[in-house]
Amino acid sequence: MGTMKDVAALAKVGVGTVSRVLNNSGAVKESTRRKVEAAMKELNYIPNAYARGLKMNKTHTIALIIPTIWHPFFSEFAYYVERNLSEHKYKLLLCNSDVSNDKELEYIQMVQENKVDGIIGITYSDLDNFVSSHLPFVTIDRHFKEETVCVTSDNFHAGELAVEKLVEKGCHKLGYVGTHSRFPSETTKRRDGFEAQAGLMGVPYAIYDGEDPVVEFKQEIRTFFEKNPDVDGVFAHTDFIALDILEVLDEMKRKVPEEVQIIGCDGIKMEAGRRQIVSTIRQPVDLMAKAAVEKIIQVIDGEPVKTKITFPVHYLEGPTTKNKKLK
Amino acid sequence: MGTMKDVAALAKVGVGTVSRVLNNSGAVKESTRRKVEAAMKELNYIPNAYARGLKMNKTHTIALIIPTIWHPFFSEFAYYVERNLSEHKYKLLLCNSDVSNDKELEYIQMVQENKVDGIIGITYSDLDNFVSSHLPFVTIDRHFKEETVCVTSDNFHAGELAVEKLVEKGCHKLGYVGTHSRFPSETTKRRDGFEAQAGLMGVPYAIYDGEDPVVEFKQEIRTFFEKNPDVDGVFAHTDFIALDILEVLDEMKRKVPEEVQIIGCDGIKMEAGRRQIVSTIRQPVDLMAKAAVEKIIQVIDGEPVKTKITFPVHYLEGPTTKNKKLK
Numbered sequence: 001m002g003t004m005k006d007v008a009a010l011a012k013v014g015v016g017t018v019s020r021v022l023n024n025s026g027a028v029k030e031s032t033r034r035k036v037e038a039a040m041k042e043l044n045y046i047p048n049a050y051a052r053g054l055k056m057n058k059t060h061t062i063a064l065i066i067p068t069i070w071h072p073f074f075s076e077f078a079y080y081v082e083r084n085l086s087e088h089k090y091k092l093l094l095c096n097s098d099v100s101n102d103k104e105l106e107y108i109q110m111v112q113e114n115k116v117d118g119i120i121g122i123t124y125s126d127l128d129n130f131v132s133s134h135l136p137f138v139t140i141d142r143h144f145k146e147e148t149v150c151v152t153s154d155n156f157h158a159g160e161l162a163v164e165k166l167v168e169k170g171c172h173k174l175g176y177v178g179t180h181s182r183f184p185s186e187t188t189k190r191r192d193g194f195e196a197q198a199g200l201m202g203v204p205y206a207i208y209d210g211e212d213p214v215v216e217f218k219q220e221i222r223t224f225f226e227k228n229p230d231v232d233g234v235f236a237h238t239d240f241i242a243l244d245i246l247e248v249l250d251e252m253k254r255k256v257p258e259e260v261q262i263i264g265c266d267g268i269k270m271e272a273g274r275r276q277i278v279s280t281i282r283q284p285v286d287l288m289a290k291a292a293v294e295k296i297i298q299v300i301d302g303e304p305v306k307t308k309i310t311f312p313v314h315y316l317e318g319p320t321t322k323n324k325k326l327k
Numbered sequence: 328m329g330t331m332k333d334v335a336a337l338a339k340v341g342v343g344t345v346s347r348v349l350n351n352s353g354a355v356k357e358s359t360r361r362k363v364e365a366a367m368k369e370l371n372y373i374p375n376a377y378a379r380g381l382k383m384n385k386t387h388t389i390a391l392i393i394p395t396i397w398h399p400f401f402s403e404f405a406y407y408v409e410r411n412l413s414e415h416k417y418k419l420l421l422c423n424s425d426v427s428n429d430k431e432l433e434y435i436q437m438v439q440e441n442k443v444d445g446i447i448g449i450t451y452s453d454l455d456n457f458v459s460s461h462l463p464f465v466t467i468d469r470h471f472k473e474e475t476v477c478v479t480s481d482n483f484h485a486g487e488l489a490v491e492k493l494v495e496k497g498c499h500k501l502g503y504v505g506t507h508s509r510f511p512s513e514t515t516k517r518r519d520g521f522e523a524q525a526g527l528m529g530v531p532y533a534i535y536d537g538e539d540p541v542v543e544f545k546q547e548i549r550t551f552f553e554k555n556p557d558v559d560g561v562f563a564h565t566d567f568i569a570l571d572i573l574e575v576l577d578e579m580k581r582k583v584p585e586e587v588q589i590i591g592c593d594g595i596k597m598e599a600g601r602r603q604i605v606s607t608i609r610q611p612v613d614l615m616a617k618a619a620v621e622k623i624i625q626v627i628d629g630e631p632v633k634t635k636i637t638f639p640v641h642y643l644e645g646p647t648t649k650n651k652k653l654k
Contacts, residue, residue, distance in 0.1 A: 019344040028577065062418070069396060069599045070406035079397035086430075091442075093388070096409050103413070115418075268628050270597060271398045271567070 012038035080289030159193025162235035171233025178237025239264035279318035338366035407616030489562035498560025505564025509635035566591035566597025
């Protein structure tokens with residue numbers, strides 16, 4: 001394996017020409033390029049990534065910050081982010097923040113040290129002071145004060161749609177069960193949409209909306225159903241909360257979907273090709289990942305980018321609702 | 328933000344001394360180190376990762392190659408790998424191979440280009456010609472010809488244990504349902520252990536063991552149960568195969584666990600804190616990830632490493648077996 005100098009000597013060109021060929025920069029005659037490439041091949045020359053990084057100041061690496069990869073929503077998202085990055089010849093650096101502010105900041109610091117070109121983040125802590133419009137950053141579902149690019153889905157409509165479906169399936173009193181972060185997130189609109197639509201349709205409803213982290217969450221859910229025994233249709237803030245509700249109702253000997261119907265949100269599946277685990281409002285995770293990748297590359301390349309991209313959601317029938325309309 | 332030269336000037340030392348402080352290399356007096364560090368702080372100096380990489384020839388980055396992150400076993404493993412790497416100040420580069428030989432090789436090539444220091448891989452294609460003992464590589468569950476470090480669990484005992492448990496729970500005829508790759512893997516020992524223990528205990532059994540990729544897998548499972556209607560206890564090669572069996576038996580109107588009991592293998596959970604989805608033989612994923620990280624760092628640092636580390640497995644009761652012994 002030769003050095004750049006060996007390549008230059010064999011191709012009978014200067015080292016600068018070899019460098020220009022490597023970095024696709026500056027004018028190089030096609031015949032010269034071919035000579036240099038042949039010499040590289042003959043010498044089995046592999047350009048050193050560091051040296052190239054110094055020259056181009058690019059790592060072609062994006063950091064993905066998520067609370068935990070051990071979660072089907074985030075792992076599906078990470079799967080599609082990696083796949084799309086790979087098509088653009090970018091690599092993915094994975095960071096589980098464990099919802100720790102320190103770990104999130106540590107990764108943001110990495111951009112400043114030139115270790116990654118940009119960040120795609122599903123973050124939950126208060127990064128407002130650290131995320132500036134100069135940092136290549138695309139956020140999922142999270143507002144920031146400055147003009148950071150945000151990819152999200154139509155969370156408000158998710159709430160509306162859940163109410164519509166539950167009423168269509170014969171529910172007479174609705175419940176919303178969820179939690180929210182201290183920091184502003186697009187996902188709180190799920191509740192807003194739920195309340196707006198229930199109001200519009202004149203359906204009575206009750207709300208449980210705890211602030212994360214909720215201790216004894218299942219006990220809170222139980223209390224909610226004890227206080228509201230007539231709730232027969234629930235919109236859960238996430239599919240996992242829908243699973244928690246299922247467990248609690250099972251303990252309370254209340255049948256799903258016969259006595260209580262549940263619609264979750266997210267549309268998680270344990271792996272590609274499996275069914276979703278509950279009736280749900282599905283976010284198009286694949287499209288959101290694709291958009292996040294396209295946007296971060298545009299930001300890095302200095303292209304103008306829309307600061308908010310919102311994808312439509314849709315309803316998916318699962319085992320927690322009645323699959324025939326009640327007459 | 329100053330340069331290394333600025334730091335040297337402010338600290339009244341040579342640039343070489345600043346470099347030695349940065350890289351922890353060579354003898355630097357404690358008082359000098361403090362002066363340099365104070366100067367860095369004052370100038371808000373951030374060392375350039377590329378320049379450091381060139382100097383140290385290290386990226387402190389490990390590539391993790393897995394078939395897909397969108398799978399609870401691999402995402403749990405990745406979660407613990409990242410957490411352990413993070414404690415050692417290493418970063419994780421994520422690669423979904425989609426069981427594609429090309430993508431696996433592309434990542435191995437990256438090591439040679441100095442982009443990562445080593446690889447932890449759960450690979451399924453034939454990399455034997457590319458993985459040499461010189462490449463920092465730790466494999467999970469996979470043999471290679473050369474002396475690659477392999478972290479695995481006691482797959483043979485998993486098979487033995489499943490048979491023991493099924494017999495203890497009153498099963499009279501057992502079934503093994505699984506698939507295997509064309510390439511040698513530790514996981515084929517699950518079937519070996521199953522057969523050995525069934526033979527030892529004198530229990531009749533039937534086997535379905537398809538070669539990946541199996542088309543119409545559920546139809547194969549159905550055929551297996553049609554041919555072997557008296558099988559009342561099944562060891563599934565993985566938890567996901569156990570789920571597939573559950574679906575097929577549900578379609579065939581056969582009750583689990585009343586008529587057929589099922590034990591899976593892996594112990595997957597959808598996220599931390601949830602229950603496993605079937606009765607299962609659990610691999611200690613957290614310990615395997617920790618060992619893989621420790622071993623890859625030892626290989627990189629040139630320390631002697633045992634080439635095979637095997638962790639014990641244990642049985643976890645779930646909803647697909649009877650939880651009381653039959654008398």
